[in-house]
Amino acid sequence: MLTNDLVKQKLIGKFPKEVTNFGEPYGMLTFEAPKELNLKVLNFLYDDELLKFRFLTDLCAVHYPDQKGRELAVVYHLHNLQDNIRVCFKVLTDINQPDIYTATGLFSSANWMERETYDFFGVNFVGHPNLKRILNVDEMDYFPLRKEYPLEDQVRIDKDDQMFGRG
Amino acid sequence: MTEHHIKLPDGSIEKTTTTLNLGPTHPATHGVFQNILELDGERIVSAEQTVGYIHRAFEKIAERRPLYQITPLTDRLNYCSAPINNLGWHLTCEKLLGIKTPKRVDYLRVIIMELARISDHLICNSIVGVDAGAYTGFLYVMQYRELIYEIYEEICGARLTTNIGRIGGFERNFNDIVFQKLEKFLREYPGVLKEFQNLFERNRIFMERTMGTGAISAERALNYGFTGPNLRAAGVDYDVRIQTPYSSYEDFDFIIPIGTTGDNYDRWLVRNQEMWQSLRLIEQAYQKVQEFKGAEAEVYHADVPEYYLPPKEDVYTKMEAMIWHFKIVYGEVNMPAGEVYFSVEGANGELGFYLISDGGRAPYRLHFRRPCFIYYQAYEELTKGSMLSDAIITMSSLNLIAGEMDA
DSSP, X not given: OOOHHHHHHHHHHHSTTTSEXXXXXXXXXXXXXXXXXXXXXXXXXXXXXXXXXXXXXXXXXXXXXXXXXXXXXXXXXXXXXXXXXXXXXXEEEOTTSOEEEOOTXXXXXXXXXXXXXXXXXXXXXXXXXXXXXXXXXXXXXSOTTSTXXXXXXXXXOOSOGGGGTOO | OOOOSSOOOTTOOOOOSEEEEEOSSOTTSSSSOEEEEXXXXXXXXXXXXXXXXXXXXXXXXGGGSOHHHHHHHHHTSSGGGHHHHHHHHHHHHHHHHTOOOOHHXXXXXXXXXXXXXXXXXXXXXXXXXHHTTOOHHHHHHHHHHHHHHHHHHHHHSOSSSOOOOBTTBOXXXXXXXXXXXXXXXXXXXXXXXXXXXXXHTTOHHHHHHHTXXXXXXXXXXXXXXXXXXXXXXXXXXXXXXXXXXXXXXXXXXXXXXXXXXXXXHHHHHHHHHHHHHHHHHHHHHHHHHHTOOGGGGGOOBOXXXXXXXXXXXXXXXXXXXXXXXXXXXXXXXXXXXXEXXXXXXXXXXXXXXXXXXXXXXXXXXXXXXXXXXXXXXXXXXXXXXXBHHHHHHHHHHTTOOHHHHHO
């Protein structure tokens, strides 16, 4: 039976130095790898006879403006359906050069999820077949979920209320 | 040498296929999304999907809201089964905050979530019927969706965008009318579902329209991130309710129906069988709810004053209740820092919430795993080479909900 510890041992065995920052928040094994190795790690998790993480549950990004050089985190949630274990795999990248290899070769489902991540965070997935915006308009020239774009001030008074039907 | 009947102007590029814009507001698309189809006669050569017409930036908006104000946003994801989204969100918050809900709350939640699943599957399956040319089933089952909506209405006051439940439980105890209506539903609905099933299940026209169209193999379905009834129709018995039970689903006896071919017919059958299983679940949960006696029968929320608003009469008369009321409403309750992924079995797949908190009053980042956003990308593969009219059935049998897709 596969357990979090076993997954961790396997990963350390294969990538002794590269895979770091193991954690288990709320029971989910979480780890990190350098961004150049994301495909190597994903392939290992997919192909290994024991691990078999062959279902990509979710792919998204998080912006941490305070971590210089590692501002954008791309988060993969993988699921081994047979043993019912989930892991959360993170890759961090510099926001000025957010190039990350695409996972579309491994998971067809990554296609739109990567487009969404590009759309909102500007992560450039190298090798993606069709990397363009998906939910926002094509003309948009910024990445709205980054933290430098604050939500509108809730108490602003310069708006004409009549335009919003509450004049 | 081919002979052309239509003379093209000089210099124009010859094109033997037709481009058809299906959507964004086409009556056959059941939601705002566009398919740019390349047709050779009536056969589809390629399909390109455009989504995002009703994108409302929920993930960004959520970054300023306290947890309880995010519930109304989740309503608007899959609006055909809003209670599942609401309760899924509450369960995510409870996981982050470490709240243990009482058993009675879990069972009441199971009743509501399974009712929502039935109403969602009813819509999806009857719409598949409509697209195959059978309107009767759709009209026939609407009364019972109405009854489900009346049950919601008794509990939370709303019908479509329910905002049902609170962190730790429900906003109020279920009244007698809820249980009366639930009994009526349990009494009458099996007959209706049987009748509905008879209209389609062995109907020659329906079978020929749906069998073999929009099929996907189990392997491709997994690779495309299919979940829910669509994955089960392809033969993979993955159900979040069984794999990682939440809200005491482990206390119930039910089975996961699976298909074999992953085509439109199997998807229809799987959804139909799931409605029977949901009925079983509701019956069992209702029985368990009735077993609570005395003070236990009055429990409808966990004791979490930091997150659960006190009753209004206490706010005016009791000091402590007033303090909590102010702290919650003014957003002075910080949540613990942490990172949590939680998923529930939504009506059309695994609905996940990835919540990152930095210890403030609002999430640092919230990501919704919307099942139909992920599996809609398989639409081209499902429809390539098929007839246009089959592609429309495929679209409705995938149970695509624009609100969920675009978040």
